[in-house]
Amino acid sequence: MHHKRLSVYCLMFLLTVMVTGCKDDFRAQSDLEGLEILAIQASPPSVSLGESTTLTALVFSENEIPVYQWSVCLFDTGPFDGFSCIDPALECCMGEDTTAELSPDVFINCNQDCIEVSDTDSEDSSFPIPDLSTEEGMAMLGELEEVRVRLRVTAGSASIEAVKSVTLFKEGVRNTNPVFGELTYEGPACDSEEPCVWPEDTVISVEPGVTIKLNTSLTPGESDEEDDQLEESSIAWFTAGAGMNELFSRADTGENQLQIPDEEDLDDETVFLWLVGRDGNGGTAWTQRTLQVERTEEAKDEE
């Protein structure tokens, strides 16, 4: 069918949003509940043909221990179809641990035990599957820009799927994962007039109802276009037990605010904070912090 004129539709969307408002009462993505995949890191984020990379997932599960299932597909249908594998015969399982290794061996000895193949899929399968055990097959693989790894996490009745692209490195400077700079905070918990540094292994104590101003930065990994990379990088903020002002912030000015619930809304005295940094080129990093909320004596007495 006719495509919709991009500019007109984007503008219409914007005007509609502005005029009608997009207010809703959904839970924010940064407020963690139940089961969530926060990030997947490939280390290294890009590989040359024949190399391996290790994938690690950052998963939040509120109640149950999650079960992992990794797989990889050479060719997928793209974002409009949820990155589904174009042919089930091209999908290979990568294990059920918290981490998985992506190597040529995954394709050469393709294990499809975890793949559900319907009869229809088999009948429709007409895709030319490259034989990666041969040089020609590997050369064909070299034409690809990236391969996409799929992770399915299950915890009880909840299930989430995520995809992570691993770039096939061709030339230039290979990208590495970014690194978080210092995380600082301001507010009642910080006695100094200057922002206080919050090391990863330090638990800070706060009172209910306070707002803590946070600031950090992300140093991109090595790249031949670091400036461009920084422009597209971002930090995602998540918390369990409190609330974030924003989900995303720009990586070069990583500001956000953490809102500690009031006494009556406080479910748990321990608040977790996760920061996930992405360089926009496949590189990922994360860091975690913990806060202890000190209830007032009155509240304790009431309890």
Next chain:
Amino acid sequence: MTRRCLYLGALLIFSLHGSIAFGQIAPPPEEGEPETVEPPQITALPELKEFINAPYPEEALDEGIEATVPIQIDIGIDGSVSNPVVMKRAGWGFDEAALEAVKQFTFTPAQSTAGPIPVRIVYEYRFTIEREEIEEAPPVPTGTIRGTLLEKGTRNPVEGIALELRGTDRVAVSTKGGIFEFPDVPTGIYWIDVLPSKYKERTEQVKVEEEAVAERTIRLEKDPFAEFRTIVRSAPTKDTSRGLQTEELRKMPGTGGDALKAIENLPSVARNPRGSQLIIRGSSPEDTIYRLDDLFLPQLYHFGGIRSVINTDLIESIDLYPGGFSARHGNATAGLVDVKLKSGRLDRWGGYVDINVFDTTAFASGPVNDDGALTFSVRRSYIDAILNLVAGDELLFTAAPVYYDYQAQYDQKLSKRDTFRLTSYGSDDSLKLFFDKPSNEDPAISGGLGTHVYFHGLQANWEHQFDNDLTMTSRLVGVRQEIQFNLGSLIDFNLDLYRLGWREDFSWKAHPKFDLDWGMDVEYVFGGTDITAPPPPKEGNGEEGPPLASQEILSSASDSIFANRAFYLEGSYRPWEPLEITTGGRLDWFGGEYKRATIAPRGNVRYTIIPETVLKAGAGQYFRRPDFDELDEIFGNPDLEPEESIQTYAGIEQEIIPGLTIDLQGFYKRLDSYVSGVPEDFTIDEDDDDFATGPRYDNGAEGRVYGGEILLRQQLGRWFWGWIAYTLSRSERKDRPGDEYRLFDSDQTHVLTFVGSSKLPWELELGVRLRYVTGSPTTAVERAVLDADSGTYVPVSGEVNASRLPDFFQMDIRLDRTWTYDDWVLQGYIEVQNATNRANGEGFSYNYNYSERQIQSGLPIIPGFGLKASF
């Protein structure tokens, strides 16, 4: 003593079918197609062929009384007389005698550029007694009364109004320029009575002195309860049309007085929830084209569809062709909107300033010589201020969102057979926003958003009439158009176009039973594109697309030339009076970088059973060149074929009672070779064994649209005008060969619109618009996958358009009030859109991982007002 009856002849045209002087617009619909408004030009007045001598009333004869009886009569296209009305009674039996005689008169019909047309005249039947012996009487000193009738407020001259010199039998009728005269009036003081008409009665005292001319200017005030537009059926046109009058369009609730916005209330036009262009008979808005004086018009509305780009007061007619239109009108696989501009004022300079909540318009028109006129219009919005209020601190406008448009026009009558028009027009919409933080929905959206869409055009028209049967119209146009849009660093869209158009149309009345039209239509487009963006979403992708951060970003920059040279030929044959068969065809030869040729045969039949009942049917083939980006090597496929539609319709027009008409039409439209997105696929390139991807588009889609339309309409009358428009339709598509038909995005099963306006005392007018529309199809999100590279969820849509949004209902109310002063008129209105404040569902909003959704409501109640001062 003998008696003699004299006639004074047709003193003036009192009202004409489609007369420009009276602002008529309203040819009746034909072949279920366009909505027209095209008044013919009068070329010859009726002449009395057969005079009937009325018997002189005996009593009056005995008493020696003479009299003159003014009678208003309608003269039909066959010259017959109907609806005689005595405008001022003379008594003594004169009225009845004159009435009976006039009924038997026959005239030659009035002629217009569209052929014979019915007219209304005032005929004065004079009874005089021829005396055998005339006594010499001493000469009586006399003078002359001369004056002008002007409409109060507008100061427009008023023609065709009868005046009586009280106490005498002298009657005069105002002629062109509103001028009237009573010659040879004995000296003394008189009262001039303006007789009842569409204006209020008026009396003026005047003193006549010997051999002097007593001048009077009499201002007449419109009678709000009188019919101020004469409604007449004009001769049928070759294309079907539903007439709209500017007075109706201007006061239509919910349109802000914008004539082009009123089109959306007609049958065949669906509601466009996205607010901008027209959805006609279940097709994409892009499948409908817009024309200004028969040549390309880049867009019809400013952004958001708030306002059209052409001032309503410059518009003479609007033709909406929902389909099945004539070969001369061009190619579009859906509908066509043809806007005709009207000539400037030749009587005097006039204009207005119109201030309302969205924008301010200034308009002026007037003569520059005896046969030439200039017209100017400019409009500028202040939506920037409104949006800033709504958006608050969350959005920072770095350039004010604003639209403006302008039109300037020069009309010159070069000779009796030549007219010339030069029109300059343009429109500009711009907006820039800055976001200081990445969007929570999509971290790729950061930095800002900007759009700038504009066009400027210069058009020249020359119409030459070789003789009464052959006319030629030449048109040239140049349009500069640019569309710019950017969003963050990921989307940058620039389309820069220069369009040149040339059109020649010939119309020849070859024989009383046969007309021939032919011509050519040439357009060259020089375009430059520079696009960085993800592949554009396609119809059927669903409302929720992947975040930008998860999409592939493509770039393409190119310069290209597209040409379209078209020739058409069309003949109309009337083997006998009620039947007219029109058939023809069109050859389009696409050139430049897209070389294709198409031949499109078209035809229709119109059968007039009786003057009030017309049957019609037609069929035709239509083509459309794919869009620029669809033909782009990176974004699309340069090898795409033109899209094609075959359109058929049949219907009936029925005048139930004078002024109340019903128009029923059924239609079926078949769509073939439509551009469709190709599912992403990989193939092995046979040359080098590399992986290769296929084109993003092909012509694999097809579709069908079928349904029926009803328009029940009360023409503008004494108390009320309005209509009920209902469309029942179904629009379906197949995206790929072998797929099942599914609902199209624009499918709306029921579209029911009531529009009505009634005059109230104190020059008030109250209008209401009610709209009920079946909810648009929608595609639910089935699941979502987290894209770990962007941190956002990518929705996966379920079955395309498998469900619908809630039905839409809206009531709009408009109250108009006019204050008329001697030299100017002040009009004010209050308009309330969505008066019931109903929360109509326009879509769904989803939570971050698409596991929950809520209905997103449309616009709440919106009150507005405006003031217009005309001079």
